[in-house]
Amino acid sequence: MTACRVCAGPLRELADFGRQPLAQAFVRPEDLATEFFYRLVVGRCADCALVQLMHEIPPDKMVHEGYPYHPTNSTVMHKHFQDTAARWLETTLTGPDPFVVEIGCNDGVVLHTLGEAGVRHLAVDPSGITGVQVHEAFFNAVSAAEIRAEHGPADIVYAANTVCAQPDVASIFAGLEVLLAPHGLFVFEDPYLGEVLARTGFDQIYDEHFYYFTAQSVQAMANRFGMRLVDVERIPVHGGQIRYSVARRDSRLPAPAVDELLAGEESAGFADDTTFARFVSKVDATRDALLNLLTDLRGKGHSIVGYGATAKSATTANYFGIGPDLVPFVCDSTPSKQGTLTPGMHIPVRPPAEFADPYPDYALLFAWNHADEIMAKEKAFRDAGGKWILYVPEVRIV
Ligand code: TYD
Numbered sequence: 001m002t003a004c005r006v007c008a009g010p011l012r013e014l015a016d017f018g019r020q021p022l023a024q025a026f027v028r029p030e031d032l033a034t035e036f037f038y039r040l041v042v043g044r045c046a047d048c049a050l051v052q053l054m055h056e057i058p059p060d061k062m063v064h065e066g067y068p069y070h071p072t073n074s075t076v077m078h079k080h081f082q083d084t085a086a087r088w089l090e091t092t093l094t095g096p097d098p099f100v101v102e103i104g105c106n107d108g109v110v111l112h113t114l115g116e117a118g119v120r121h122l123a124v125d126p127s128g129i130t131g132v133q134v135h136e137a138f139f140n141a142v143s144a145a146e147i148r149a150e151h152g153p154a155d156i157v158y159a160a161n162t163v164c165a166q167p168d169v170a171s172i173f174a175g176l177e178v179l180l181a182p183h184g185l186f187v188f189e190d191p192y193l194g195e196v197l198a199r200t201g202f203d204q205i206y207d208e209h210f211y212y213f214t215a216q217s218v219q220a221m222a223n224r225f226g227m228r229l230v231d232v233e234r235i236p237v238h239g240g241q242i243r244y245s246v247a248r249r250d251s252r253l254p255a256p257a258v259d260e261l262l263a264g265e266e267s268a269g270f271a272d273d274t275t276f277a278r279f280v281s282k283v284d285a286t287r288d289a290l291l292n293l294l295t296d297l298r299g300k301g302h303s304i305v306g307y308g309a310t311a312k313s314a315t316t317a318n319y320f321g322i323g324p325d326l327v328p329f330v331c332d333s334t335p336s337k338q339g340t341l342t343p344g345m346h347i348p349v350r351p352p353a354e355f356a357d358p359y360p361d362y363a364l365l366f367a368w369n370h371a372d373e374i375m376a377k378e379k380a381f382r383d384a385g386g387k388w389i390l391y392v393p394e395v396r397i398v
């Protein structure tokens, strides 16, 4: 794939993270022989500035059917979604009998919270989910027409960590064209390229994050599909995201925050090749520092355990070359990951109970986006003399 997936403009290569497994393809030992690898290369469209992967993963290789949601087991994320719903109830949803649709509904917290307040709602997700009403389909013009016929137009169509994962955004916008009420909003939140660059958050880059949005590229994308970017908001989850609000072209005026963010992106040089080149050398400096630290600690006889078998640790482990020789196992609260090996580097995943049995000297926090929550939960580890190792934005021991 050498053309932009949105506008067909030419893609220029920015970074090559080499041979990678699918970030959520936790493997059972007996399936190691059939593990799938691809080359993780990031490019930018010369025409619309959209940063994206240069290669699409064949759909039959994707581990997840549909929208790649996996529970974060995080009370912070739970509250984030509850707060989102609560705020809409006071702002966007004050009209008569509003209707909200969520594409790929995460764990359903937003819709569930809206439902408790009596708001009509529907999830659109091919894999289905219990607890909220689901239209089992991909979101596109066909499913949108079915939903509209049954429920009427939507006041909000919401998507969290879903749009960036769908190379075929054109079909999402085709669905919006059908389903969105005249003054409706398409609200979506995804990792922010600006945050990836500013915080050397290289581990956001993996197969399920196909697009790395900025206000500039989202504005171009919205325009292309006859809509308009009308608001942006920074949200402090998953290491820094932006929530974008997109509306039908002439239905709303953009909030001042849009121009402010665009100006900030311009002065930070997000669309300059030199900015990305600096980012890549910082990633390589992080790699050298982390490998030196882990090798040194192991050489001195210290024990190290990984914490959080995240998708984002796939790029870290595979690009840096961190395997069981440096980190003998990683603990994670997700039952379906326990007993498997991490993709590519094959570090065994074990239940959190093994973390304290006995505590290691050091814990490499792969789930650094939940640092506060995990460090609070594992307070006894530090009380026992244990230390955390973090590596975004840079390597440090706390
Ligand atoms: P997540 O935040 O979804 O990151 P990614 O998108 O990179 O996978 O994943 C968090 C992982 O960490 C998930 O596998 C569950 C695990 N986890 C714990 O083991 N303990 C915890 O206290 C928390 C919050 C998460």
Ligand code: ZN
Pocket (backbone or CB within 6 Å): 004, 005, 006, 007, 008, 009, 045, 046, 047, 048, 049, 050
């Ligand atoms: Zn483009």
